Amino acid sequence: MIVAQTLAGAAAGLALPSVYSLAAQIAPEGKESRTLGTVLTGWALSPVAGVTISALIADLAGWCAVYVTLIATSLMTTLGLRKLARAEDPKTARAATSPIRALAIPGILPALASGTAALLLTVCPIWGAANHLALNLLIGNLTALDPARRGAVMGLNSFVTYAAMFAGTAAYKPIFETAGFAPLAGLSALSILAALVLALRWTAPQKTA
Template identity: 40%
Template sequence: MTNINQSISSGSVDRARIPPFAYLLTICIGVIGSNSLALGPIAPEVARSLGANVPAVMTASAVFGLGTAVSAVFLGRFIDRHGPRRMLAAALLLLAAGLGGSALAPSLAFLVAAQLVVGLAAGIALPSIYTLASVIAPTGRESETIGLVLTGWTLSMVAGVPLSAAIADFAGWRTVYVIVAAATLIACTAVKFAPAQEGATGTATSPLAALSVPGVAPLLIACAAFMAAFYGVYAYIGEHLHAALGLPVTANGLIAVSYGFGFGAAAFLDRLIDRFAAARLLPLIFLAVAGVYVAMAVASGSYAAMLAVVFLWGLANHFGLNVLIMRLTGLDPAKRGAIMGLNSGVTYIALFVGTIGFGAAYARAAFFVLPLAAAGLMLLAAFAVATARR
């Protein structure tokens, strides 16, 4: 916790350079995010090709999330035994195999099975990436390093999703998976051979043992509330714009881009976080996210206002995710892999629960109710992290 909770003055510390390996981890996040976000835009083409309907095709996305959650919880502990770098390289190899299977899928059942493999690989890769980010971060630049790695989600959202749709239009949906698989193999080779800190190896920690680390449980409760709020609202913005505001489906693209730019722009401000104690900042950040949700409820009748609020949403969510990861990885370095596995598992379970729960609410009420409910979840998250052991 020393590196996490120290207050650092910009003039008193020789700021070490962020290692180039962090940029490689950013690309790894971008590759995983490109797969997880790509199926939605290309689903109609996949459905036509495989003789299925779009909801059936999206089953593959749900199975991917389920595989990620199960793998992260039960296999993430092996990161502590074998080291995050070795586990990341193995996970990327398995990820490439699953993506190759997706590209060759002769039927929907085969595609679903291939995406399950991709999910199992992602469940190991994501906590490995977050663990490595904390290992290689220079003292005093922990938040900047983790923030840089997190911008991989921006790459996948701002560049990966539009490119996937364009590639599917011009070269077919299978080409999308071929390209992502090739990029994954390149990333795997780079992870294996690029110079970087390996991360310590030790013993595998069971999920229950990781959960018993003081401070982990309340932070995971906060993670669940944080992620359920995000996915629950994000899943229905597009439908609200189309059904309530009468906008074309293409308007959803600008919403994604606005969020992505906000999320990415926050990386330039991450150095400010390193000057303060993460434990003290996180409740305030979550309260700020709650305020953004309230603003979204107020702005829900205006597309221009929604674009502005969504940018702030991406900005605030970046800070929240960054500091949450800092807190979790700082609790017990010997159990980082298992703890980050629990974090990824909770994230994807929250994706499922948030999407289903908010969908039920949206079916009975107007959209503005969803961000208000999300604000309530963020108040719960702020309370949980405020009570977590530092």
């Protein structure tokens, strides 16, 4: 089970950037951003719907039925992808290259929300560590509120998390299509600032009469 899920995760990690590339490639000229926004909306919707439907299938038919459903949908996706026309444009039908070499493409570094690769590689691990630490602290605080109902609390946390992914992506789509990535970064920073203020108020010691 562990090996199979590892392979599935690796395949998903390889497929996701390919989907982004394919979406921009098959999009009508001038509508690449709109098409990519639609793909991102579908990606955000799938965890919300997938988790809910999988839980329902597991309750009705057992957890094995969930994997059978995943196999069926994966085969349908594979058949659908095989029907897509392959790129004939020599500008897009190039040999695969590595992400490291792709950093040499003019204009790619500013597009990655940094001006230098060194700064990008420094900030990303710090950001990831802070995000992971905050997530652990949040889950720890939630489970400590009522240990007897820890499962229900975690269920609510999962629902809010996936709903926020869907709502955030859907709200960001029109902004991305009209103004690009920069306003999204600013809105995300404001959202994080609001979360920080709420977290500080939550953890502040309460005054006693």
